Amino acid sequence: MAMNLKELSAHLGLSQTTVSRALNGYPEVGEATRLRVMEAASRFGYRPSPAARRLATGTAHALGIVFPVERNVLLDPLFVEFLAGVSETAGRNNFDILISPTTSETEIATYGRLVRSGTVDAVIISSPAVDDPRIVRIGALGFPAVVHGRAGEGLDVVSLDIDNRGAFLQATRFLLQLGHRRIALVNGDERFTFAVDRRAGTLDAFAEAGNQPSLDLFSAGPMTMENGYRAARAALAGEGPPTAFLCGSILVALGVLKAVAESGLEVPGDISIIAHDDEMPAFRADQMMPPLTTTRSSIRAAGARVAEMALAQVTGEVLDQPHEVWPVELIVRASTAPPPVR
Amino acid sequence: MAMNLKELSAHLGLSQTTVSRALNGYPEVGEATRLRVMEAASRFGYRPSPAARRLATGTAHALGIVFPVERNVLLDPLFVEFLAGVSETAGRNNFDILISPTTSETEIATYGRLVRSGTVDAVIISSPAVDDPRIVRIGALGFPAVVHGRAGEGLDVVSLDIDNRGAFLQATRFLLQLGHRRIALVNGDERFTFAVDRRAGTLDAFAEAGNQPSLDLFSAGPMTMENGYRAARAALAGEGPPTAFLCGSILVALGVLKAVAESGLEVPGDISIIAHDDEMPAFRADQMMPPLTTTRSSIRAAGARVAEMALAQVTGEVLDQPHEVWPVELIVRASTAPPPVR
DNA sequence: AGCATCGCTCAAAGCGCTTTGAGAGGAGCC
DNA sequence: GGCTCCTCTCAAAGCGCTTTGAGCGATGCT
Known part of the structure; x- marks a missing residue:
């Protein structure tokens, strides 16, 4: 087993108190002593037992x-x-x-x-x-x-x-400025605050522009490819299909992209897509086809x-x-x- | 703070030893006593301190x-x-x-x-x-x-x-039996054992059938969509493109699917795909388009x-x-x- | 010189649990 | 009754650390 405090202090001819204090940077111990202790500690590979420290201090680290x-x-x-x-x-x-x-x-x-x-x-x-x-x-x-x-x-x-709300406000505002009116929101599960905020941000933008959002194009669910795909299929198949999609994550956007492609539509010619990007290294927005416009924030x-x-x-x-x-x-x-x- | 052993045993009029033993199921304590102790413990919401237990037993749980x-x-x-x-x-x-x-x-x-x-x-x-x-x-x-x-x-x-080797042996064997000869392997990073085994399994099947594998169609890298896409593009663009892909994961298969679609080819008409499926709930092989043939094992x-x-x-x-x-x-x-x- | 002060070190008391070794009481046997 | 043998319970000794309160020279001040 590894060396413990008692042994270490015995080796040094010091008390446990002093050694412990030296190691934990307490001011009461002389600089020379501290150095000597530190050196010995690292030489013997001493590591205080977390359990003991935990018990003594009450802090778990x-x-x-x-x-x-x-x-x-x-x-x-x-x-x-x-x-x-x-x-x-x-x-x-x-x-x-x-x-x-x-x-x-x-x-x-x-x-x-x-x-x-x-x-x-x-x-x-x-x-x-x-x-x-x-x-x-x-x-x-x-x-x-x-x-x-x-x-x-x-x-x-x-x-x-x-700022989920601000993010989706910006994104929606951008789409509105481009001329989109029928904008679909493929949101995360709206029991979660982030999804609620995103929806609110989207509505903010519509209100700000004096436009009516098409709430029938809003959906919420798990942020998976599958759900993105499903939501997009449904939206595109309905009457008054969207010209743009707001997606809760890159994964969702992937699903949407697929549905769009299957409908014979093109991005961004027929359909615009903005996704929120949490910067997952395995799914990079700039590597998608086409590279996605995103609201970006490193999770x-x-x-x-x-x-x-x-x-x-x-x-x-x-x-x-x-x-x-x-x-x-x-x-x-x-x-x-x-x-x-x- | 929560009640500790000492208090609990005081309440019960028993020693700490007995209480501790009763709680930890030691045989030395009478059944009646044990019941009484257990009841009191749960009534007071007693939970032994992990740190103390850790220190005493040397086991961290x-x-x-x-x-x-x-x-x-x-x-x-x-x-x-x-x-x-x-x-x-x-x-x-x-x-x-x-x-x-x-x-x-x-x-x-x-x-x-x-x-x-x-x-x-x-x-x-x-x-x-x-x-x-x-x-x-x-x-x-x-x-x-x-x-x-x-x-x-x-x-x-x-x-x-x-059994990664067996899995890819089966998968490759199946493709060979279908008549495929030019089979691409989009493997995981071959520093890892699983990837090495899969490659070996693939080669096994070729050897077994007496066919030559096209090693130029074998690639390895991170198991991401992106890499699947890249590998598939490269393979399809080369001379003597593959008629089938073996993919290290569903994610990789997704990338391959995309590349195949972009080349104007169809799955499975022109190109067959088999992927290994670790059963990620967010990426279900049976929900893909088309539903993927897989080697399945729940990670x-x-x-x-x-x-x-x-x-x-x-x-x-x-x-x-x-x-x-x-x-x-x-x-x-x-x-x-x-x-x-x- | 005498006093308080400071810097450094120490012994010992916990932290809350488990576990050893022993004791007290009752049952079983001769 | 006296003995051993169980069964159940206990006091006390750690586990390895931190921290309190005290001690002991050396230093600074008057």
Whole structure:
């Protein structure tokens, strides 16, 4: 087994106190002593036992993410990318990441367990629903948490979200300016805040321009290719088909593209497409045919920042911005054009 | 804070020993006492502190997965699905899952840290490379580990793999029987064992039939749509284009489908496609157009079994099968047909 | 010189659990 | 009754760390 503190201090002829303090950067220990301790520690490959430290300090040095085993269909590739972001900062600060598997029904209980057992110091809540009971619960518990998405109004839970509403406002505004009127929205599941916000942004643009949105062209569901395909088929087959599609993700856009192609229509000649791009490396908007116009925001960077915000709370640091909202860029590529004249 | 053992036993008028034993199912405690203890524990919502238990027993009650922050491009959606499987069994046994973020260079060190610090009781190694140093290392350490994929010969590390070689043997055999001769393989990165095995299986089928494979049609790379598309474009543009494609994943097949469509060819009339299907719920082979012929194996089920194997090692259970290899089914759907006559 | 002050170090007391070794009481046997 | 043998329970000793409160020279001030 690895060396423990007792042995190390014995080797050094110092007390455990001094060694521990030297290693943890307490000011009470002399610089010369500290150096000597540090050197010996790395020479012997000493690593304090996390369990012991945890027990003694009550801090876990870990971030918790509850992993919804069944619901993940919605998020699959996005989740990994987000996780990668969280990982990056967590790793840099020597924090572990604990994934707690759970089913929807027991999800709240799982959070409670995580919180109370002291296995983690802070919790990250991703893709919150509207009035998400998880957030309400965590808020009530007063436990360090960061929501990736929009947290309810009154709750003082730290959150980071991208400006979904602004993004879809911009995107829709752009389509309207190009002359599109019949615009289809293939949204994510509207129980989630991000989807609600996107819908709102889309409507904002119509209101701003004084145009009537065609609500029959709005749909919501899991952000998969399959659903994009299905929604687009349905929209294109209806009377008064759309001339443009707004898609919740690149995956959805892929499905839409396919449906459009099958209908013998062309992008962007007949149909314009704008998708929201979370920057999944496996699905790059600029590599699609045609390269997609997108509203872009790195979900990975968001993950990294969310982790930072969580760590800040753990260390008692005060965030000057408890609710960050990141702006989203509209990147115009080749999937948008004025609607066909007829 | 939650109640601790001391308080609970005080309430019950029993010693900590007895309460602890009652809760952990030791035989020394009377049935009546046990019931009384259990009842009180759940009534007070008592949960033993993981940290304390960890320290006392030296067992972490957690499984470790090292999460390669950069390499994940290859695996994105697959990884989540696998993780979901691991989660299921881990959760059922009250094991936590620790994700340790790492970059390729420090990956081995990360494993070492995980192993030595006692943060986890077992480690899961996914998508091993040929002669993967991680496995060699873990094998040398004698630490409980399960490899998802093929573990090197001599190393006695428990592993679970699907029969990649057999799968591609079957698939290729099927294509050969249909009359295809120029068969393209769009493989995963051939540093990984699964990809090597698939290539081998493909060659096996050619050898078995006494045919020459067209190695110029074989390619390898990340299993993304993009790469599938690129590989297929290249293959179709060359002289002596293929009449069939073998794809490493559904994603790859999607890219191939697109390239085929762009070349004005039809599936399966002009081109047959078989893909390996890991059963990602977001990309269902039977929902594609046309529904894809696949070699199918649930990566999620594999994750669940891998976790079981890891737990077994932790509890000292002996696995009668330290190297499981799961058979893979060939599911014939609508993307395969005899090659066009000309 | 005498006092307070500072810098450095230490012994010891937890943190909340498991586990060892032992004891108390009852049953079973001669 | 006296003995052993179970059954059930307990006190106490860790697990490896942090942290409190104290001690002990050396330094600075009057």
